[in-house]
C-alpha cells in the first residue's frame with residue numbers, strides 16, 4: 001500500500017536530480033556527451049516525443065536542447081520515466097529503481113530509500129571498480145561505499161592514491 005510520508009520522516013538521502021548528477025560525474029560523462037546519446041541517428045523504434053526536435057534543426061541545436069532538458073533533470077525541475085530514462089542508463093550507469101524510489105520520496109510517497117552511496121550514488125548493480133574489485137559498504141557508515149570512504153580517508157590524510165589501498 002502506498003502511503004504519504006509522515007511529517008516527521010527524514011528527508012530523502014538525495015534528490016533524484018542529485019542522484020543523476022552524481023552518477024554522471026562518477027562516469028566522467030559531460031552533459032553534452034550524455035545528450036549525444038539521444039540524437040536520432042536512425043529511425044527510432046519508438047516515438048520520442050520528449051526529444052522531438054522542430055523540423056530542420058541540426059544536431060548541434062538538438063544537443064543543446066537535450067542538454068537543457070538534462071540540466072532540468074539534474075536540478076529536479078523535471079523527472080522522467082520510460083524510454084527517456086532507459087536511454088539515459090545507456091550512457092550514465094545508474095539504477096532505475098533507485099531513481100524511481102528517489103522520485104517517489106521527493107514527491108512525498110512513503111517508500112524505502114534506495115541503497116546507494118551518499119557520495120557517489122553507486123549501488124549493488126553500479127558498484128565502483130577499484131583495482132579490479134567492486135566497492136562494498138563501509139563498516140562504519142552504511143550509506144557510504146568503500147571507494148568513497150577510501151577517497152575521504154586519503155583526502156583527509158592528504159596522501160596520493162595508491163594501487164594497493166583497499
Ligand SMILES: [Zn+2]
Nearest residue numbers: 117120145148
Ligand atoms: Zn561511493
Ligand SMILES: [Zn+2]
Nearest residue numbers: 122128135145
Ligand atoms: Zn562505490
